[in-house]
Amino acid sequence: MGLTAVDLAAKAIFLLVAGLVCWALRRAARARPIFVVVVDGGEPRTASGTVTRAFLGEVRAIAALHGVTRGRVVGVEHGLQIRLKFLGLELRQEVRLGGVID
Numbered sequence: 001m002g003l004t005a006v007d008l009a010a011k012a013i014f015l016l017v018a019g020l021v022c023w024a025l026r027r028a029a030r031a032r033p034i035f036v037v038v039v040d041g042g043e044p045r046t047a048s049g050t051v052t053r054a055f056l057g058e059v060r061a062i063a064a065l066h067g068v069t070r071g072r073v074v075g076v077e078h079g080l081q082i083r084l085k086f087l088g089l090e091l092r093q094e095v096r097l098g099g100v101i102d
Helices: 005-029 053-066 091-098
Strands: 033-040 043-048 070-078 081-087
Touching: 033 053, 043 053
Parallel strands: none
Antiparallel strands: 033 043, 033 070, 070 081
16 A cells, blocks of 8 residues: 555655754754854954953954954853854964953
8 A cells, every 4th residue: 555645745744843843942942142242344343242341352452463354252151151152263362262251
């Protein structure tokens, strides 16, 4: 006995719904950004959240020192701490920035 068109449609709908549920659960479990700092033209600006002037000053200094003109620094919730994620910045810069928000 083969599968009918209705059986195939039911299985396809089930797989689609299961995929959407998995996607929604994964998205909900992701760490949400506390702040986002965007570096554009070497100048940092807060895109969302709140950061100190000292933090922006460190980002500016590091960008100037290493010739970084574009990038992002994202602070994400990690338990009771904030973990920094860097997009467009090198590791040496990441280590230096880590001490600013401790």
